[in-house]
Amino acid sequence: MNPIKSKKVNDFYEALLRDLIRPDEAAFRQDRIRIQVGSATCELAAGAGEVLDELKKHIAASERDDIVVREVGCTGRCSREPLLGVVIPGRMPVTYEKADRELVHRVFIEHVQGGRPLYENMLDGPGRQISRREVLFCRSRRCLRPDGAGWERDFRDMLDRSGISREEIDILSASCFGACRGEAATDASTILVRPDKVLYRIRNRSDLEEIIESHLRRGEVVERLRWKLPPLNRSFFDLYGDVAFFNRQSRVSLRNSGVLDPESLAEYVNFRGFRALAVALGGGDPLWVIDQVSRARLRGRGGAGYPTGQKWIDTREPAAENRYIVCNADEGDPGAFMNRSMLESDPFNIVEGMIIGGFAIGAKKGFFYIRAEYPLAIARIQKAIDICREKRLLGKNIMDSGFDFEIEIRLGAGAFVCGEETALIHSIEGERGQPRIRPPYPSERGLWGEPTAINNVETLAGVTGIINYGCDWFRSLGTDKSGGTKVFALAGTIRHTGLVEVPLGTTLKEIVFEIGGGMPEGSEFKAVQTGGPAGGCLPLELIDLPVDYDSLNRAGTIMGSGGMIVLGQNDCMVDIAKYYLSFSQDESCGKCSPCREGTTRMLEILEKISAGRGTRREIENLERLAKLVKKSSLCGLGRAAPNPVLSTLTHFRDEYLAHVDDKRCPAGRCTGLLRYSVDPESCVGCGLCARDCPAACISGEKRRPHEIDQERCIKCGRCLEVCRFQAVKVS
Amino acid sequence: MNRSSTDNWPAVREASRKALPPAVLDFIEECREREHPKSALIAVLHRVQDECGHLGRDQLNAVAQLLQVPTARVYGAATFYHFFRLRPRGRFLISVCLGTACYVKGADQVNRRLMEELGVGLGETTADGLFSLETTRCLGTCGLAPVIMINDNVHGPLKPDDIPGLLERYIQRARKEEAGGKT
Ligand SMILES: Cc1cc2nc3c(=O)[nH]c(=O)nc-3n(C[C@H](O)[C@H](O)[C@H](O)COP(=O)(O)O)c2cc1C
Numbered sequence: 001m002n003p004i005k006s007k008k009v010n011d012f013y014e015a016l017l018r019d020l021i022r023p024d025e026a027a028f029r030q031d032r033i034r035i036q037v038g039s040a041t042c043e044l045a046a047g048a049g050e051v052l053d054e055l056k057k058h059i060a061a062s063e064r065d066d067i068v069v070r071e072v073g074c075t076g077r078c079s080r081e082p083l084l085g086v087v088i089p090g091r092m093p094v095t096y097e098k099a100d101r102e103l104v105h106r107v108f109i110e111h112v113q114g115g116r117p118l119y120e121n122m123l124d125g126p127g128r129q130i131s132r133r134e135v136l137f138c139r140s141r142r143c144l145r146p147d148g149a150g151w152e153r154d155f156r157d158m159l160d161r162s163g164i165s166r167e168e169i170d171i172l173s174a175s176c177f178g179a180c181r182g183e184a185a186t187d188a189s190t191i192l193v194r195p196d197k198v199l200y201r202i203r204n205r206s207d208l209e210e211i212i213e214s215h216l217r218r219g220e221v222v223e224r225l226r227w228k229l230p231p232l233n234r235s236f237f238d239l240y241g242d243v244a245f246f247n248r249q250s251r252v253s254l255r256n257s258g259v260l261d262p263e264s265l266a267e268y269v270n271f272r273g274f275r276a277l278a279v280a281l282g283g284g285d286p287l288w289v290i291d292q293v294s295r296a297r298l299r300g301r302g303g304a305g306y307p308t309g310q311k312w313i314d315t316r317e318p319a320a321e322n323r324y325i326v327c328n329a330d331e332g333d334p335g336a337f338m339n340r341s342m343l344e345s346d347p348f349n350i351v352e353g354m355i356i357g358g359f360a361i362g363a364k365k366g367f368f369y370i371r372a373e374y375p376l377a378i379a380r381i382q383k384a385i386d387i388c389r390e391k392r393l394l395g396k397n398i399m400d401s402g403f404d405f406e407i408e409i410r411l412g413a414g415a416f417v418c419g420e421e422t423a424l425i426h427s428i429e430g431e432r433g434q435p436r437i438r439p440p441y442p443s444e445r446g447l448w449g450e451p452t453a454i455n456n457v458e459t460l461a462g463v464t465g466i467i468n469y470g471c472d473w474f475r476s477l478g479t480d481k482s483g484g485t486k487v488f489a490l491a492g493t494i495r496h497t498g499l500v501e502v503p504l505g506t507t508l509k510e511i512v513f514e515i516g517g518g519m520p521e522g523s524e525f526k527a528v529q530t531g532g533p534a535g536g537c538l539p540l541e542l543i544d545l546p547v548d549y550d551s552l553n554r555a556g557t558i559m560g561s562g563g564m565i566v567l568g569q570n571d572c573m574v575d576i577a578k579y580y581l582s583f584s585q586d587e588s589c590g591k592c593s594p595c596r597e598g599t600t601r602m603l604e605i606l607e608k609i610s611a612g613r614g615t616r617r618e619i620e621n622l623e624r625l626a627k628l629v630k631k632s633s634l635c636g637l638g639r640a641a642p643n644p645v646l647s648t649l650t651h652f653r654d655e656y657l658a659h660v661d662d663k664r665c666p667a668g669r670c671t672g673l674l675r676y677s678v679d680p681e682s683c684v685g686c687g688l689c690a691r692d693c694p695a696a697c698i699s700g701e702k703r704r705p706h707e708i709d710q711e712r713c714i715k716c717g718r719c720l721e722v723c724r725f726q727a728v729k730v731s
Numbered sequence: 732m733n734r735s736s737t738d739n740w741p742a743v744r745e746a747s748r749k750a751l752p753p754a755v756l757d758f759i760e761e762c763r764e765r766e767h768p769k770s771a772l773i774a775v776l777h778r779v780q781d782e783c784g785h786l787g788r789d790q791l792n793a794v795a796q797l798l799q800v801p802t803a804r805v806y807g808a809a810t811f812y813h814f815f816r817l818r819p820r821g822r823f824l825i826s827v828c829l830g831t832a833c834y835v836k837g838a839d840q841v842n843r844r845l846m847e848e849l850g851v852g853l854g855e856t857t858a859d860g861l862f863s864l865e866t867t868r869c870l871g872t873c874g875l876a877p878v879i880m881i882n883d884n885v886h887g888p889l890k891p892d893d894i895p896g897l898l899e900r901y902i903q904r905a906r907k908e909e910a911g912g913k914t
């Protein structure tokens with residue numbers, strides 16, 4: 001780890017640790033039973049509030065004082081929330097899914113008090129058994145030496161021969177623990193033993209032998225092989241290492257999400273929070289900070305992927321009175337929610353990242369621009385700022401280093417275009433959020449005409465890790481050109497909806513089929529949409545594509561902010577293109593005509609096509625128009641708006657043709673192309689559909705077959721839903 | 732009356748102060764102390780909407796006066812941003828999520844059913860003042876898609892057929908509260 005060079009700053013940091021981390025306080029006591037409940041927007045929407053309430057009642061009623069309830073951020077396991085975690089000292093931590101009052105009751109009685117976990121309700125269970133210990137092998141590409149893959153198998157054999165029962169020890173594999181550093185990774189591999197929180201560096205088979213004999217048989221940790229420096233995300237694996245959805249990810253930006261209480265500075269500091277700031281300020285050299293970030297090959301996570309170190313240099317160089325740093329937390333992509341989760345689950349990390357960035361570029365003031373639709377994120381960031389100010393981590397003479405820095409929050413107000421950096425600047429200045437032509441770039445002329453660095457939330461989230469663990473570590477996580485990990489918001493037609501953090505360069509297949517669990521029962525994979533309204537679709541042929549900025553661009557889409565929507569055979573590609581385009585058209589600020597008029601005309605054509613009134617000529621027009629809008633719009637919104645159309649035209653042209661030639665929607669999604677009719681054979685004439693039809697276009701005498709007037713039918717599908725005799729047919 | 736002066740600022744100021752709740756006035760004062768006070772316009776509009784439910788004409792004019800920003804700029808901002816509401820909202824504000832995940836899972840059918848059941852379009856309020864219907868993009872709860880939010884409560888996953896029952900629950904709640912309020 002990089003050292004804290006200045007004595008003054010180091011003293012401040014040590015004093016902060018002593019002040020905040022009191023081993024006798026409940027949150028830090030390892031001898032207590034800890035029960036964790038999520039407290040992010042998604043958890044609360046799923047019912048975490050009730051879970052918490054029920055839990056508190058039970059604890060009060062039991063009169064036990066050795067149980068601590070902890071409210072933590074969200075892990076990103078959206079479709080299984082609310083989660084409920086039970087950590088009993090010396091036992092394997094257990095996470096339950098879809099908790100409600102009833103489950104809390106049972107967990108409390110049977111597991112917390114009775115010591116018997118409820119296997120059938122475990123996250124990613126059911127029916128998974130818990131052994132006394134688990135050994136997790138790193139199966140990352142970097143850790144796998146030529147013979148590395150064999151170790152796990154050898155270990156199984158050794159274990160069998162040792163006579164230790166397999167009920168005792170479970171063997172799992174995980175993605176990178178973040179322990180490896182550059183060259184060291186090539187001669188060793190890493191294993192984690194849960195719940196003992198011990199991470200070993202193993203170099204050969206006799207190391208494994210020793211761990212079995214000493215640790216697994218006698219319970220004595222092999223100190224010789226132990227990693228002295230706990231890696232960045234070990235705590236995450238301590239808690240969630242058994243869950244397949246999590247242990248295949250590399251949690252760097254999300255390392256604290258679902259692990260610590262987002263409102264507690266003490267907990268954050270306990271996980272090395274504000275150490276990176278101490279390293280940066282203690283070194284006293286902003287250029288060193290920038291150099292670390294550049295060499296880590298951190299690139300902007302907000303969409304365009306501009307190298308962050310370069311952006312900081314660009315902002316630092318011009319002579320100016322003031323400089324600003326802005327965190328772009330507008331998260332406009334309608335299918336992305338990772339920034340929200342980070343702000344809500346680990347706010348101090350983003351604040352710390354911003355202070356370090358401010359120091360690097362020579363700013364005295366920073367702004368968070370957060371969308372108003374995220375009230376909890378706003379509240380958490382505000383609270384973090386207030387606490388930091390109180391502890392002199394913000395304000396004058398931060399950490400006794402002589403550096404002054406302040407942060408203020410500004411709210412968005414529901415305009416997607418304000419995520420664009422020049423529009424964002426206008427919005428902070430209190431104007432209508434309309435973009436302007438670049439250059440000059442904000443790094444030269446930004447807020448109030450001064451140099452301004454605009455960084456996405458996730459970009460800033462990566463900074464603390466780089467400063468603490470060094471640029472080589474971060475770079476080695478990603479690809480040649482882009483270091484580190486990326487968080488994706490996986491949603492749509494997929495088994496596991498949620499947040500997935502993987503090293504850049506991970507294939508689509510791994511993300512969708514391994515971590516995301518593939519398609520739900522009865523669905524067939526069709527495409528993945530990345531980059532939201534500015535991106536495009538990737539068909540099955542490209543499933544082995546490594547996901548990074550450059551390969552996505554080559555495939556005709558973009559990384560974007562990380563929305564990843566999986567589509568199945570029941571999703572219509574024309575409809576999806578129409579959805580994104582209507583979004584862009586709606587959000588166009590109207591300043592330039594190619595975007596304002598172009599998107600409107602394109603949407604008209606798409607609407608005609610999906611209503612069965614399109615022609616081949618119009619597909620050509622659509623394509624021409626799309627290219628024109630892309631070329632001639634003023635800002636990124638207009639320039640990217642045609643992407644969803646162009647990419648679906650490239651990969652799924654046959655679906656467009658089916659709509660215009662055969663007047664058929666292969667996915668059955670475009671309602672305008674549906675035809676509802678009553679099958680006279682099955683209709684008993686109950687009249688239910690006629691009563692419910694909003695267009696009043698179903699007629700017939702009682703107990704006689706009814707009929708639908710096709711002219712007036714608005715294809716709402718109500719008749720199909722209400723008929724109890726399956727007499728309504730749709731084609 | 733002093734005929735040599737056309738300065739009506741004290742009167743305008745007084746009238747403007749009357750149009751806004753005290754919390755907003757305090758906030759404006761606070762902003763005027765800071766650097767770049769005019770940049771606080773959007774923050775002020777947020778406060779007004781929080782306190783009053785919407786941005787009325789009197790309030791917009793008052794903000795323009797007190798913040799010393801041209802009225803046209805205030806209206807410009809208020810109409811540009813979707814989040815600001817220029818008309819009063821109903822007692823229950825229904826926001827239908829039309830984010831991608833919700834859309835893929837059928838949010839537009841839910842939306843259509845809501846419009847039918849309520850008999851209003853988007854951005855409108857029912858005649859009885861009970862429900863306003865709006866759309867939003869991704870509430871950040873895609874795991875529950877498709878979702879709608881009624882005031883602060885998220886409901887999901889929903890099918891169109893769940894809508895009548897859900898609305899009925901809110902109607903009942905309003906009735907109960909009214910009955911409770913009377914006694
Ligand atoms: C229409 C439009 C919307 C955007 N929305 C966002 C957004 O919500 N969040 C974001 O970080 N960047 C967004 N961007 C990209 C920003 O302009 C900018 O590139 C980014 O914030 C820079 O930060 P980064 O270098 O850390 O990625 C958007 C761009 C455009 C053209």
Ligand code: SF4
Pocket residue numbers: 417434435587588589590591592593595596633634635636637638639
């Ligand atoms: S491209 Fe669209 S959003 Fe961008 S400035 Fe032009 S009209 Fe506005």
Ligand code: SF4
Pocket residue numbers: 676692693694695696697698708712713714715716717718719720
């Ligand atoms: S689809 Fe709707 S409008 Fe058409 S007949 Fe059925 S209920 Fe009536």
Ligand code: SF4
Pocket residue numbers: 678682683684685686687688689690705706722723724725726727728
């Ligand atoms: S609901 Fe079904 S059975 Fe009844 S009248 Fe309609 S089509 Fe016939």
Ligand code: FES
Pocket residue numbers: 138139140141142143175176177178179180185190
């Ligand atoms: S710990 Fe194995 S690759 Fe990082």
Ligand code: FES
Pocket residue numbers: 334335828829830831832833834868869870871872873874876877878
């Ligand atoms: S798309 Fe509706 S909650 Fe995310």
